[in-house]
Every structure is written in C-alpha cells, then in structure tokens.
Amino acid sequence: MKEIITGLNKQFDNRVRLGIMSILLVNDWVDFNTLKQKLELTDGRLASHIKALEAEEYIEVRKQFIGKKPNTSYQVSATGRKAFNEHLDALERLINITK
Amino acid sequence: MKEIITGLNKQFDNRVRLGIMSILLVNDWVDFNTLKQKLELTDGRLASHIKALEAEEYIEVRKQFIGKKPNTSYQVSATGRKAFNEHLDALERLINITK
Numbered sequence: 001m002k003e004i005i006t007g008l009n010k011q012f013d014n015r016v017r018l019g020i021m022s023i024l025l026v027n028d029w030v031d032f033n034t035l036k037q038k039l040e041l042t043d044g045r046l047a048s049h050i051k052a053l054e055a056e057e058y059i060e061v062r063k064q065f066i067g068k069k070p071n072t073s074y075q076v077s078a079t080g081r082k083a084f085n086e087h088l089d090a091l092e093r094l095i096n097i098t099k
Numbered sequence: 100m101k102e103i104i105t106g107l108n109k110q111f112d113n114r115v116r117l118g119i120m121s122i123l124l125v126n127d128w129v130d131f132n133t134l135k136q137k138l139e140l141t142d143g144r145l146a147s148h149i150k151a152l153e154a155e156e157y158i159e160v161r162k163q164f165i166g167k168k169p170n171t172s173y174q175v176s177a178t179g180r181k182a183f184n185e186h187l188d189a190l191e192r193l194i195n196i197t198k
Contacts, residue, residue: 001118001137008114015107018193019100025197038100088194094117095187098124 004097007090009083011056016041016049021084024059024076031073050074058083103196106189108182110155115140115148120183123158123175130172149173157182 012018019039023030036046053059058080062073076084111117118138122129135145152158157179161172175183 001122002139004121005114005118005138008117010114013112013114015104015109015112018107019104022103022193022197023100039104040101084197088197091190092194094121095191098121098183098187 001097004090004093007086007093009087009090011052011058012084012087014049016045017053020046020049020053020074021058021076021080024074025081025084029062029073029075031071035074053080056080056083100196103189103192106185106192108186108189110151110157111183111186113148115144116152119145119148119152119173120157120175120179123173124180124183128161128172128174130170134173152179155179155182 012021016039020035023035023038032046032050035041035050036043039046050059054061056079057077059074060077062075064071064073111120115138119134122134122137131145131149134140134149135142138145149158153160155178156176158173159176161174163170163172
C-alpha cells in the first residue's frame with residue numbers, strides 16, 4: 001500500500017491539476033481561455049494551478065499575439081508527461097486493489 | 100471534462116486519504132496502528148486525516164480495550180463507501196480519457 005501512495009504525485013493531489021494535466025496530455029498547445037472554459041474555473045484559480053505546474057516544469061508556456069491580442073498557450077513537457085503517467089498508473093493500481 | 104472534475108470528491112484529493120479509504124474499503128475494522136504501519140505515517144498525520152474523514156461521516160470509529168490496552172479501529176461507513184466508489188469511478192473516467 002505504501003508503494004502505491006508514494007507512487008501518487010503530491011503535485012497532482014488537486015482535482016484542478018488532474019484536469020489541466022489530462023487535457024494537456026491529449027491536446028497540443030491549449031490556450032488559457034480554453035482550459036478555463038473546459039474546467040469552468042475563475043482566472044485566478046486556473047492561473048495559480050498553472051503556476052504550480054510550471055514551477056515543477058510539468059508544463060511549457062508559449063506567449064504570442066493572435067492579431068493584436070495576446071494569447072498564452074500551454075503544453076505538457078516530457079517531464080510532465082512522465083510524471084503524470086506514473087501518477088495515473090499508481091491511481092490505476094489503487095483502483096484495482098479496491099475492486 | 101468539467102463533469103469528471105466535479106465527480107472527483109475534494110475530500111479525497113489527498114494521497115493519504117486515498118490510502119486510508121482504499122484499505123478500509125477492502126478490510127473490516129482496521130486499527131490505528133495497522134493503518135499507520137501500512138501507510139508509514141506519523142501518529143499526528145494519520146490522526147488529522149482520520150478526523151477529517153470522520154467529520155464527513157465517511158468512516159466509523161470503535162474504541163475498545165484489548166486486555167488493558169485501549170484499541171481504536173475504523174471501518175468505512177455506507178456513505179463513505181458510496182462517496183469513495185464515486186470518486187474512483189471519476190478517476191477511472193479520467194484515466195480512460197488520457198489513454
């Protein structure tokens with residue numbers, strides 16, 4: 001049991017982070033507003049979780065202009081992909097134990 | 100995506116709580132020291148998460164004496180079983196999206 005718990009990544013304990021990472025795992029470059037809409041979050045709440053994932057280098061940021069409008073997009077990094085997949089594997093083992 | 104996130108129970112965001120609930124889901128009446136050993140936690144940390152799960156009425160407590168020694172055991176309540184199974188279902192949906 002201990003191994004499963006330690007296999008779970010503390011950075012992904014939060015539901016919002018699970019949501020962000022899941023979306024980024026299956027989509028290339030997703031912009032802030034799309035994430036916000038898909039997860040129905042406020043700007044502040046989304047921004048704080050993105051900042052935390054960025055600090056771990058789990059996601060990469062791209063800032064550009066679309067016309068005159070600034071646009072910020074995110075994609076999962078190789079590190080983030082590996083970390084999140086390990087987390088999902090640990091969750092799967094946990095689910096299997098309980099079924 | 101929003102539905103999956105809201106299907107995840109905030110009370111189970113924490114890895115330790117996932118561990119406690121998983122153990123209680125598949126075992127009847129587990130005592131404090133067994134939980135502590137299985138999850139390799141300090142008394143304080145385990146106690147604080149147990150208290151939170153008790154407050155939600157997700158687990159039930161039984162205090163008794165074994166010989167002269169007090170012994171406290173826990174089992175998952177019907178409410179807790181339902182809530183945790185719903186959480187695991189939401190996690191499974193999340194895992195399936197990403198595979």
